[in-house]
Amino acid sequence: MASSIAIAPASSAEWTPSSWRTKPTKQVVTYDDPTAVTSALTKLARLPPIVTPTEIVRLKSSLKDAALGKAFLLQGGDCAELFSYCSDEPIDSKIKLLLQMSLVLIWGSNKPVIRIGRMAGQFAKPRSSPTEKVDGKEIPSFRGDILNGFDVNERKPDPERLVSAYFHSATTLNYVRGQLASGIADLHNPLDWGLGHVRDKELQTRYQKIVHSISDSLRFMRTIGADTAGQLQTVDLYTSHEGLVLEYEQSLTRKLKHPGSHSPSTNCTDGKGWYNTSAHFLWIGDRTRQIDGGHVEYFRGIENPIGIKVGPSMKNDELVELLDIVNPTKEIGKVTLITRYGEEKVGAMLGPHIEAVKRSGHVVVWQCDPMHGNTRSTPSGIKTRHFSSIFSELSSALRIHRDHNSFLGGMHLELTGEAVTECVGGSVELGEEDLSLNYTSYCDPRLNEKQALELAFLVAGHYRNDRNDRRI
Ligand code: PEP
Numbered sequence: 001m002a003s004s005i006a007i008a009p010a011s012s013a014e015w016t017p018s019s020w021r022t023k024p025t026k027q028v029v030t031y032d033d034p035t036a037v038t039s040a041l042t043k044l045a046r047l048p049p050i051v052t053p054t055e056i057v058r059l060k061s062s063l064k065d066a067a068l069g070k071a072f073l074l075q076g077g078d079c080a081e082l083f084s085y086c087s088d089e090p091i092d093s094k095i096k097l098l099l100q101m102s103l104v105l106i107w108g109s110n111k112p113v114i115r116i117g118r119m120a121g122q123f124a125k126p127r128s129s130p131t132e133k134v135d136g137k138e139i140p141s142f143r144g145d146i147l148n149g150f151d152v153n154e155r156k157p158d159p160e161r162l163v164s165a166y167f168h169s170a171t172t173l174n175y176v177r178g179q180l181a182s183g184i185a186d187l188h189n190p191l192d193w194g195l196g197h198v199r200d201k202e203l204q205t206r207y208q209k210i211v212h213s214i215s216d217s218l219r220f221m222r223t224i225g226a227d228t229a230g231q232l233q234t235v236d237l238y239t240s241h242e243g244l245v246l247e248y249e250q251s252l253t254r255k256l257k258h259p260g261s262h263s264p265s266t267n268c269t270d271g272k273g274w275y276n277t278s279a280h281f282l283w284i285g286d287r288t289r290q291i292d293g294g295h296v297e298y299f300r301g302i303e304n305p306i307g308i309k310v311g312p313s314m315k316n317d318e319l320v321e322l323l324d325i326v327n328p329t330k331e332i333g334k335v336t337l338i339t340r341y342g343e344e345k346v347g348a349m350l351g352p353h354i355e356a357v358k359r360s361g362h363v364v365v366w367q368c369d370p371m372h373g374n375t376r377s378t379p380s381g382i383k384t385r386h387f388s389s390i391f392s393e394l395s396s397a398l399r400i401h402r403d404h405n406s407f408l409g410g411m412h413l414e415l416t417g418e419a420v421t422e423c424v425g426g427s428v429e430l431g432e433e434d435l436s437l438n439y440t441s442y443c444d445p446r447l448n449e450k451q452a453l454e455l456a457f458l459v460a461g462h463y464r465n466d467r468n469d470r471r472i
């Protein structure tokens with residue numbers, strides 16, 4: 001962690017959207033042309049909000065339910081969203097997948113599901129190394145479309161991309177809003193569950209039963225007229241991204257009026273607060289969560305619900321200190337802890353973290369990210385994740401929460417609605433030799449639509465069994 005002896009503790013000084021600039025900040029970007037950066041940021045600061053306080057506060061209030069065990073949070077999308085994904089097909093397939101997964105989870109958990117896409121702004125990637133070797137040449141790493149391009153000739157950070165990120169976010173969200181309002185999530189339309197790929201007959205029967213049960217429930221609701229209040233026509237889908245590029249986030253942070261019934265997270269006397277209007281939900285990555293760092297400083301001042309990635313290097317005291325800084329009023333629903341230890345470490349790490357947070361009096365949403373601690377390289381150097389490791393970390397998290405009288409409030413996945421071949425295993429039975437068939441991720445390997453849906457079936461099944469066990 002960067003040393004910051006001469007710098008005041010994050011929580012003691014006055015916060016402004018730019019106070020993060022006084023702190024040591026990781027993953028900073030150096031541009032060749034500072035004037036072009038200033039002009040891009042000036043333009044961003046004038047553009048209208050992409051999301052509104054009313055939506056942000058509505059999400060925070062739903063997350064309060066997740067923190068209290070009354071709802072489940074499903075968050076998913078690409079690792080690195082590209083500007084080129086701003087196109088109808090990839091967006092449609094992601095919306096449909098998140099919808100189907102959420103239906104399965106509602107069926108399994110008996111709770112409403114809150115949907116957040118890692119989309120409409122997930123353009124920035126933290127990198128372990130600033131450079132990489134391509135064809136024997138050392139070049140800057142790809143840091144996401146908001147900063148530079150994947151093409152080796154576009155690796156120099158370009159300030160114009162900051163503005164482009166805004167327009168791609170806004171266009172994606174505009175299309176999502178339009179599609180939802182036009183009935184893409186209308187459950188009167190038959191859903192294609194496509195279970196033909198499940199070769200194991202027993203498994204296929206099990207999944208088929210779930211699908212029948214969901215279809216029966218929907219039919220029943222239609223028959224008795226319980227679907228006339230509009231609930232089956234549309235759903236909420238919120239947006240999120242890692243708040244990594246603080247210049248960008250600062251430019252979209254606006255002092256706006258609180259919606260009617262909202263009791264603000266931060267001190268304010270004029271009925272207004274600072275909202276990050278680039279997305280409904282933002283999270284701090286595992287590489288930028290230093291107590292005295294710029295990212296934590298920025299995040300402590302905004303009204304949005306926020307996430308914090310919690311990896312295996314997080315100490316119990318550090319976790320509580322972080323919560324005290326970003327959520328001094330202990331507002332429930334404000335913070336989601338996104339745990340990502342890896343299947344081997346979750347057993348030793350999660351229990352002590354749960355207990356430390358309990359003792360602190362903070363009530364958080366506990367969300368499991370079973371992806372980022374389970375990335376492996378194949379002998380030929382391809383980054384992948386095993387479906388079994390992903391499900392293993394998830395089921396350990398479910399069990400450990402239960403053992404500690406806590407509960408898992410959600411899951412955070414890297415997924416896509418396309419038929420990619422990036423993670424191995426699952427009932428599609430993808431092997432390492434299949435990875436090159438359709439590996440299109442520019443960063444981490446994602447679950448394809450069949451693997452993602454299968455994970456939802458498995459988690460739903462776990463909840464059902466759990467309820468049956470408790471009944472006995
Ligand atoms: C990510 O979510 O893509 C990511 C980089 O995660 P983490 O910060 O947990 O490594």
Ligand code: CO
Nearest residue numbers: 079414443444
């Ligand atoms: Co990732």
